[in-house]
Amino acid sequence: MKLIEGGVTAPAGFLASAGKGGLRKSGKSDIALILSKRVCNAAAVFTSSRLKAAPVVVTASLISAGKGKLNGAVINSGNANALTGRRGLRDAKKMGAHAAKLLDVPAGRMAVFSTGVIGQFLPMNKVYAGIESAVSALSESLSAGSKAAEAIMTTDRVRKEVAVEQMLADGRRIRIGGMTKGSGMIAPEMKGLHATTLTFITTDAPVSGSYLQKCLDRYAEDTFNMVSVDGDQSTNDSVLVLSNGSAGGPSVRNDPMFEEAFGYVMRQLSIMLAMDGEGATKLLTVEVNGARNAQQAKLAARAVVKSNLVKCAVFGGDPNVGRIAMALGSSGCDIDFSKLDVSIGENRKCPVISSGIVTDKGRKAASMMKKREVKFTIDLHKGKGSAVALGCDLSYGYVRINSAYTT
Numbered sequence: 001m002k003l004i005e006g007g008v009t010a011p012a013g014f015l016a017s018a019g020k021g022g023l024r025k026s027g028k029s030d031i032a033l034i035l036s037k038r039v040c041n042a043a044a045v046f047t048s049s050r051l052k053a054a055p056v057v058v059t060a061s062l063i064s065a066g067k068g069k070l071n072g073a074v075i076n077s078g079n080a081n082a083l084t085g086r087r088g089l090r091d092a093k094k095m096g097a098h099a100a101k102l103l104d105v106p107a108g109r110m111a112v113f114s115t116g117v118i119g120q121f122l123p124m125n126k127v128y129a130g131i132e133s134a135v136s137a138l139s140e141s142l143s144a145g146s147k148a149a150e151a152i153m154t155t156d157r158v159r160k161e162v163a164v165e166q167m168l169a170d171g172r173r174i175r176i177g178g179m180t181k182g183s184g185m186i187a188p189e190m191k192g193l194h195a196t197t198l199t200f201i202t203t204d205a206p207v208s209g210s211y212l213q214k215c216l217d218r219y220a221e222d223t224f225n226m227v228s229v230d231g232d233q234s235t236n237d238s239v240l241v242l243s244n245g246s247a248g249g250p251s252v253r254n255d256p257m258f259e260e261a262f263g264y265v266m267r268q269l270s271i272m273l274a275m276d277g278e279g280a281t282k283l284l285t286v287e288v289n290g291a292r293n294a295q296q297a298k299l300a301a302r303a304v305v306k307s308n309l310v311k312c313a314v315f316g317g318d319p320n321v322g323r324i325a326m327a328l329g330s331s332g333c334d335i336d337f338s339k340l341d342v343s344i345g346e347n348r349k350c351p352v353i354s355s356g357i358v359t360d361k362g363r364k365a366a367s368m369m370k371k372r373e374v375k376f377t378i379d380l381h382k383g384k385g386s387a388v389a390l391g392c393d394l395s396y397g398y399v400r401i402n403s404a405y406t407t
Contacts, residue, residue, distance in 0.1 A: 001261050007161025009145035010177035011204035013037045013246035016144045017137040018151035021130020023078035023116070023123065029151035031130030034200055035072035035103060035138060040242040042070040042111070043213040045220050047237035054081045054088035055112040056236060058096065062108050068209040073111040073200060073240055074099040074131060075152050077181075081114040081122050082235040091122045098128055102135045113198050115154055115181065115236055149179035152198055156181050160272040166261035174205035174247045176261050180269040182276075197224065197273055199239040201265060206245030207252045216241050219263050223270040226298065226389045228306045270390060280392035284314050285375040291385035296333045301389035303331030304376060311394035314374050319344065319365035321352045324376060339381040344368045348377050 009016050014036055018029035042063055046056045063070065074095060081088045096112040103110070114122070134151075138144070149159040163177035182197030207215075220239055252258050275283045286304045291297035304310055307327040313320045324342055328335055342353035345368040352358065352365050368374070374393075 006142035006163040007145040007179040010163035011175040016148040018147035019130040019134030021126040032075040032148040032151040036244040041209040053236040054092040058092040059111040071105040071109040075113040079116040152181040204246040207243040219266040223266040274390035290380040292383040293385040297385040297387035300333040305389040305391035315393035317369040341379040
């Protein structure tokens with residue numbers, strides 16, 4: 001596998017663009033388009049929140065009605081189109097229909113996504129203008145993919161994209177590219193057709209729809225669903241994967257080389273989300289080993305990475321290991337605290353809890369906690385279950401951003 005430049009336009013046959021409709025106060029691009037020259041097999045996972053934004057409902061319905069066939073997606077930033085009732089659903093449908101008409105693709109083949117402030121109606125005249133602007137800028141260039149990645153940003157500080165080239169088991173070379181956005185309101189619990197993060201992955205491999213969904217379900221659980229910036233699940237969380245088959249050859253099914261590349265792209269995008277959390281100054285990685293099973297390990301890892309007290313300690317570089325133990329105790333995971341081991345740093349460099357007792361490594365631990373990337377390794381000595389969760393610290397910047405988000 002080779003890491004290459006670009007994002008969603010790195011695979012053959014995909015175009016992208018950004019347009020300006022005036023939805024964002026900053027005046028920056030606020031509409032993104034992704035388009036395939038040929039129809040794609042599509043797979044998706046969406047927020048499991050009971051409050052689902054209108055585009056989530058509409059896109060899930062489109063994928064179901066079209067039996068997993070799409071040509072692309074239209075995305076707006078600056079407005080989530082959530083908590084907008086029937087009007088929001090109509091507006092989401094209009095948004096997709098307008099894009100499909102201008103792109104000359106069949107009705108119902110353009111998925112719709114939104115991100116931004118909750119509780120406001122979409123100004124459709126601005127949405128239409130932005131779509132028209134984006135259509136005129138469509139390109140296969142890598143820079144077009146990057147511009148699309150910038151157009152979907154809200155409080156993100158940097159655009160997030162990645163692409164790889166991989167040789168499949170039968171010798172074919174394929175590409176997978178992706179872009180994501182998300183900085184706050186991130187603690188996804190996404191389920192197949194039922195993440196704010198919006199993520200778009202494209203591949204020129206001819207992957208069957210069922211296999212694409214299988215891969216997405218598997219890797220979403222171990223990547224995006226293990227990220228927490230602030231513990232709040234969005235109304236709009238979504239991951240969409242499009243396979244257009246431009247690489248040619250037979251349909252890809254059960255190929256470990258494809259899965260390796262797909263999993264890598266998912267992991268890299270999820271790491272980018274955690275590193276760019278609102279106000280974040282540090283990346284937090286929590287690795288749990290020795291749990292009774294994988295599900296128990298995930299409970300423990302998520303509890304630690306979501307704890308506001310742990311996040312504050314990470315921000316301040318304070319090795320308050322009691323907070324880690326506290327989070328584990330309320331996680332629901334089966335733990336024998338007399339066997340608990342916790343280390344800080346790569347390769348378990350600094351043991352801070354050994355067999356349930358706090359060690360005398362406080363000074364060294366404080367030094368480890370000052371680093372840009374902080375890692376906790378937890379061993380429960382209960383079984384073979386393991387999991388990794390990603391997050392960030394909780395800083396003054398997070399409070400500043402979210403105390404004035406709509407004003």
